[in-house]
Amino acid sequence: MDMSISLKKDTRKTNIKHNNREFTERGKERNDHIDFSKSDRNVYLVKNDLRELYEREFGAAKDRYNEKQQRRDRKIEDYYKHVQQSKKTRPQQEMIVQIGEQDQFQDNEANREMAKDVLQEWFQDFQQRNPQLKMYNAVIHDDEASPHMHMNFVPVATGYKKGMDTQVSFDRAIKQQDATLNQTHPFEDWREREIGFLEEKINARGIDRELVGTNDYEDMNDFKAKTKELQDLEQQIEDKQAILEPMKEFEQNFDRIISQTKEKRSMGFAGAHRVEMPKEDYDELHNMAYGSFKIKDQYERMKFTNGQMQRDLDRTKEANDNLKEENEQLREDKKMLQKENKILHRAFDLLKEQFSNQKQQFADMVGRAKGKAVESLNLKKYPTNLKRDDEQKAMNQVFQEKQQERQQQQKKSRGRGPDLGM
Structure with missing residues (x-):
């Protein structure tokens, strides 16, 4: 069996109440494509407040920016409103993720459950793969024609020289979290990689990806x-x-x-x-x-x-x-x-992981050597300008080991008693 995979931006205005099925009776009447008798089968993965996320992610950057401003009219009182009023970017991004087509789910509960399982498995590692896409709402709808996921997140980018040092930017955020992305078309590259992870999930279930949406023939x-x-x-x-x-x-x-x-x-x-x-x-x-x-x-x-x-x-x-x-x-x-x-990509990830492990092993070795040098020279304090965070743990272990040796020697000395020269 083949199934298509779709991951696309929702360009419409986000309606979180719609995503979370928080309708009035009149709202239910207007959304007659939803089978509300099946809404209890929806899976709500994340439900957080967007304004609270903004304060948590951008509050400190806003304060740092305002402290540098001499003129009151240049200060930013509310960064969320500031972004809302801007025409350059959106306050948040919404993605719709779907596996398969509608006809593959008609009267087929097994396919519906499989699709929901795949989406949940893929989503479990999404935040780990995308640490700069801060999720505040995610839900899988199973009360419509086909199961699909709505994800809402705020892309957080850092290192700005102009304005706040931390700002909302989708392209910059995904390029910062993965420097191997295509610099000209980062979204397309990022999207294809995420679809690749989804493809792995369906392949593991004996399903191949169906390629759809190809261009018409040239002539x-x-x-x-x-x-x-x-x-x-x-x-x-x-x-x-x-x-x-x-x-x-x-x-x-x-x-x-x-x-x-x-x-x-x-x-x-x-x-x-x-x-x-x-x-x-x-x-x-x-x-x-x-x-x-x-x-x-x-x-x-x-x-x-x-x-x-x-x-x-x-x-x-x-x-x-x-x-x-x-x-x-x-x-x-x-x-x-x-x-x-x-x-x-998998090989590259393994190499990065292996390099990271070897780098830490080397840092541990250097840290232990430095710790032993400090002990042998009887230094009271190691020079601050020579300290490295990745070596500190190994140095501390050496200090602890030496401290334990001294304590054991002291216990042995007390156990032998005074030497009376007899």
């Missing part, structure tokens, strides 16, 4: 244009054929005119024949003949052009079929590259 617009042009041309041919219909009437009129004429033989010029007819009949016959030749010529031209268009369309269809095959191969290649990319 599809040209193909459609040629098809439309051919249809227009065929319509013109039908119109011309309709014009040719009066030719039948012309034949009938021609017979009538001939029957009304008188053929007279002239005795001169080798017995040449001359036909006499009324002028109005002659004019009518002449106009009909001229018109028929003109229409026939146009008709033949249209048939020739139509043949060319049909051949062009056949070539375009063939090219389009080739593009379909190439596109299918590209989809397979993309799927393979995504798997390889996932392996590379």
Whole structure:
């Protein structure tokens, strides 16, 4: 079985009461797409106050900024309102995460439970993977057509030189927490990595990811244009054929005119024949003949052009079929590259973890060496400017070990009693 994975920004105005199903009776009537008899199956993962989160994450930065301001009108009283009034960024971000399509959940409770389990497992490590995306609300809805998750968080970025040193910024936050992201399109890269973690969860259950939303074929617009042009041309041919219909009437009129004429033989010029007819009949016959030749010529031209268009369309269809095959191969290649990319990211994470462990081991070794040096030199205090936080724990262990040795020696000395020289 294949299932699609969707993780997208919700560009609409966030409605936390809607997400948390805090409706009045009138509100329930307006949301008739929700089956409120199943709302008890929703899973509420995080429910915190947004204003409290702002105070916790930005309060100290706001105070530091205000202390530097000489003018009262430049101070920020409420950073949340300050961001709300700004057109540069949003106070928070909402993401909607979904696995599968609606038809895969109709009358299929097993799929619904599986999707909810996958979303919960993926969410458990989300904050650890994204320490600068501060979650304040997260819920899985199981009372709509398909299970899906709403996540609301505040992206916290640091290190600003202008304004507050800590501010709201999605792109900067995710780039700071993961320096390997694409610097030009960080969101797309971040999104694909998170989808990769979701894909792992469904793969573990024997489900492959279905790729949806791919671009149309490159020449599809040209193909459609040629098809439309051919249809227009065929319509013109039908119109011309309709014009040719009066030719039948012309034949009938021609017979009538001939029957009304008188053929007279002239005795001169080798017995040449001359036909006499009324002028109005002659004019009518002449106009009909001229018109028929003109229409026939146009008709033949249209048939020739139509043949060319049909051949062009056949070539375009063939090219389009080739593009379909190439596109299918590209989809397979993309799927393979995504798997390889996932392996590379995991390998990189393992290397970072291994390097971090080795770095700490080295710091512990240096810390112990420094601790022993301090003890051997009988220093009362280690120079502050030489202290390193990652070495301090190992140094303290050395000091404790030496202290324990001295205490044991003192106990042994007291146990032997005074030496009387006997």
